Amino acid sequence: MxxxxxxxxxxxxxxxxxxxxxxxxxxxxxxxxxxxxxxxxxxxxxxxxxxxxxxxxxxxxxxxxxxxxxxxxxxxxxxxxxxxxxxxxxxxxxxxxxxxxxxxxxxxxxxxxxxxxxxxxxxxxxxxxxxxxxxxxxxxxxxxxxxxxxxxxxxxxxxxxxxxxxxxxxxxxALMQFPSDVVRVLKTLDEWSFDVFALNDAASSQPVKYLGYDLLNRYGMIHKFKVPPVTLETFLSRVEEGYCRHKNPYHNNLHAADVAQTVHYMLCQTGLMNWLTDLEIFATLVAAIIHDYEHTGTTNNFHVMSGTETALLYNDRAVLENHHISASFRVMKDDECNILQNLSREEFREFRTLVIDMVLATDMSFHFQQLKNMKNLLTLAEPSVDKSKALSLVLHCCDISHPAKRWDLHHRWTMLLLEEFFRQGDKERELGLPFSPLCDRKNTLVAESQIG
Structure with missing residues (x-):
C-alpha cells in the first residue's frame, strides 16, 4: 500500500x-x-x-x-x-x-x-x-x-x-529539514530515470545525505529500528565525505545516490519489498548507500598489479569491495554514527551478513557466475531462491544500470566513467604498468568501447 x-x-x-x-x-x-x-x-x-x-x-x-x-x-x-x-x-x-x-x-x-x-x-x-x-x-x-x-x-x-x-x-x-529545492527533486524519486544530477545541484552536492535519509524514512526504517535522526544524519554525512575523498569522476557520492535510488525503484515498483522483512529492507538500502564507500577511482586489478596496501590487506580478493564494507562498519562503530545501536544481537548479525553478501557481489568478477547461478535456479521445476543471493543480484544490477536509463543520463555517466578510466591509465603509465582495458586516453575509441 x-x-x-x-x-x-x-x-x-x-x-x-x-x-x-x-x-x-x-x-x-x-x-x-x-x-x-x-x-x-x-x-x-x-x-x-x-x-x-x-x-x-x-x-x-x-x-x-x-x-x-x-x-x-x-x-x-x-x-x-x-x-x-x-x-x-x-x-x-x-x-x-x-x-x-x-x-x-x-x-x-x-x-x-x-x-x-x-x-x-x-x-x-x-x-x-x-x-x-x-x-x-x-x-x-x-x-x-x-x-x-x-x-x-x-x-x-x-x-x-x-x-x-x-x-x-x-x-x-526531530527529523532533518529538507530545502524546498531538494523536496521538489525528490518528488520524482519513484521514476526509473531519476535525475541524480539535478538532486546534487539542489542539495549543494550532498545527494547521499538527503536521498539516503528520505529513503530510510519512507520505508519506516528510522521508526522501526529506533534510529536517532541526528545519528542518521551524521552517518550519512560521514559516508558522503568518504565518497568524495578521492575526487573520483564516477565512483563518488552521485553514483552512491543513483544506485540507492535504483534499488528503491526495484524494491517498490516490482513488489520485491513485500517479499522481504523490515530488517532485510534496512540492510538492502544501507548496502546500496555504502557499496562503494571510499572508492579509490581505480579497479581491483590496478590495486593488485600495483601492490597497494589495500590489496595486501585483502590478499588480492575483492579488494575494493572488502574495503567498502570494512570501512563502512568502522564508521558505524562510532557512537555518533551508529545507526545500528538499537538492533538486537541477532538482528545485527543478520544485518551485517546481508550487507557483506550484497556488497561483495558488486565485484564485477562475479558477474557471469551470478547470472549463471540465477538462470540455473529458474530452470528448476520448483525453484527456491535464497534471499541473500537474490538481493545481491539486485544490487549488482542496479550498480550497472545506467545504460538502461534515459539517454542523456547514460551518456553523462559514460563520459564520467571513461574519464575515471583514463585517470587510472595515467597512473599506470607513471608506474610503468601496462594499460588496463579502456584506460589509455590516447588510443581508446569511445564509440567502439560501447558494445551494447
Missing part, C-alpha cells in the same frame, strides 16, 4: 513479515475486536470532510472508531501524516466538547511527554507514547515489546490528544 505524506512524496508502507511484528498486530487486533471486528476497522473511511459536529452524540462514536482504526494502522505503518493529524485533531475537538473542564487543564500543559502528570493518562498509554514518539525507553520494560491494551474508549481518545501533540513536536523538530 502507498500513502502520500504532507510534502506530497510517496510513503512506502508494508506489513512486516517478522514474527515480532505479527505479534504486535495481533495485540492491536485483540484490542479492537471488543468494539469492532478487523474487517470493519479496515473498511473505515478516514476522510474528514463529512464528519458530524463535534458536540453531537454520533461524534464520540465516530471518533472512537477512527482512533481504533488509527491505532491499528499506526501499528502497521499504513497511515499518512496528513490523515493522522486530521483525525487526531477531530478526536481532540470531540474530547473538548465532552470533557470541557479536563481539556482546559490539559491545554495548559507543555507538549513534552516528560511534563505530563502520571495520572493524566493511563500507565500503558504513557509507555506506548514514550516508546513510539520519543525514542525514550519506557519506564517499565514490557515482556517481548508487547503493545498496551487501552481500558476504555475515553482512554483511547485521551491518548489521541497526546499523540497529536507529541507527533507535531517530533515531526517539526
Amino acid at each position: 502507498f500513502c502520500v505524506s504532507e510534502q506530497g512524496s510517496l510513503t512506502i508502507v508494508r506489513r512486516s513479515s517478522t514474527k515480532k511484528s505479527q505479534n504486535h498486530t495481533d495485540t492491536v487486533a485483540g484490542y479492537s475486536s471488543s468494539f469492532a471486528d478487523d474487517e470493519t476497522l479496515d473498511a473505515v473511511d478516514l476522510d474528514t470532510d463529512n464528519l458530524p459536529a463535534v458536540d453531537t452524540p454520533d461524534a464520540c462514536d465516530k471518533a472512537a472508531v477512527r482512533l481504533r482504526c488509527l491505532l491499528r494502522q499506526l501499528q502497521r505503518g499504513e497511515i499518512s501524516a496528513e490523515l493522522l493529524q486530521k483525525n487526531l485533531h477531530y478526536a481532540a475537538r470531540v474530547l473538548e466538547a465532552v470533557f470541557i473542564d479536563e481539556t482546559k487543564r490539559l491545554a495548559d500543559d507543555d507538549d513534552e511527554l516528560s511534563e505530563v502528570q502520571p495520572d493524566a493518562v493511563p500507565p500503558e498509554v504513557r509507555e506506548w507514547l514514550a516508546s513510539t514518539f520519543t525514542r525514550q525507553l519506557a519506564t517499565t520494560r514490557r515482556k517481548s515489546d508487547e503493545k498496551p491494551k487501552f481500558r476504555s474508549v475515553a482512554h483511547a481518545i485521551r491518548a489521541g490528544i497526546f499523540v497529536d501533540r507529541i507527533y507535531r513536536r517530533v515531526s517539526n523538530t
Whole structure:
C-alpha cells in the first residue's frame, strides 16, 4: 500500500513479515475486536470532510472508531501524516466538547511527554507514547515489546490528544529539514530515470545525505529500528565525505545516490519489498548507500598489479569491495554514527551478513557466475531462491544500470566513467604498468568501447 505524506512524496508502507511484528498486530487486533471486528476497522473511511459536529452524540462514536482504526494502522505503518493529524485533531475537538473542564487543564500543559502528570493518562498509554514518539525507553520494560491494551474508549481518545501533540513536536523538530529545492527533486524519486544530477545541484552536492535519509524514512526504517535522526544524519554525512575523498569522476557520492535510488525503484515498483522483512529492507538500502564507500577511482586489478596496501590487506580478493564494507562498519562503530545501536544481537548479525553478501557481489568478477547461478535456479521445476543471493543480484544490477536509463543520463555517466578510466591509465603509465582495458586516453575509441 502507498500513502502520500504532507510534502506530497510517496510513503512506502508494508506489513512486516517478522514474527515480532505479527505479534504486535495481533495485540492491536485483540484490542479492537471488543468494539469492532478487523474487517470493519479496515473498511473505515478516514476522510474528514463529512464528519458530524463535534458536540453531537454520533461524534464520540465516530471518533472512537477512527482512533481504533488509527491505532491499528499506526501499528502497521499504513497511515499518512496528513490523515493522522486530521483525525487526531477531530478526536481532540470531540474530547473538548465532552470533557470541557479536563481539556482546559490539559491545554495548559507543555507538549513534552516528560511534563505530563502520571495520572493524566493511563500507565500503558504513557509507555506506548514514550516508546513510539520519543525514542525514550519506557519506564517499565514490557515482556517481548508487547503493545498496551487501552481500558476504555475515553482512554483511547485521551491518548489521541497526546499523540497529536507529541507527533507535531517530533515531526517539526526531530527529523532533518529538507530545502524546498531538494523536496521538489525528490518528488520524482519513484521514476526509473531519476535525475541524480539535478538532486546534487539542489542539495549543494550532498545527494547521499538527503536521498539516503528520505529513503530510510519512507520505508519506516528510522521508526522501526529506533534510529536517532541526528545519528542518521551524521552517518550519512560521514559516508558522503568518504565518497568524495578521492575526487573520483564516477565512483563518488552521485553514483552512491543513483544506485540507492535504483534499488528503491526495484524494491517498490516490482513488489520485491513485500517479499522481504523490515530488517532485510534496512540492510538492502544501507548496502546500496555504502557499496562503494571510499572508492579509490581505480579497479581491483590496478590495486593488485600495483601492490597497494589495500590489496595486501585483502590478499588480492575483492579488494575494493572488502574495503567498502570494512570501512563502512568502522564508521558505524562510532557512537555518533551508529545507526545500528538499537538492533538486537541477532538482528545485527543478520544485518551485517546481508550487507557483506550484497556488497561483495558488486565485484564485477562475479558477474557471469551470478547470472549463471540465477538462470540455473529458474530452470528448476520448483525453484527456491535464497534471499541473500537474490538481493545481491539486485544490487549488482542496479550498480550497472545506467545504460538502461534515459539517454542523456547514460551518456553523462559514460563520459564520467571513461574519464575515471583514463585517470587510472595515467597512473599506470607513471608506474610503468601496462594499460588496463579502456584506460589509455590516447588510443581508446569511445564509440567502439560501447558494445551494447
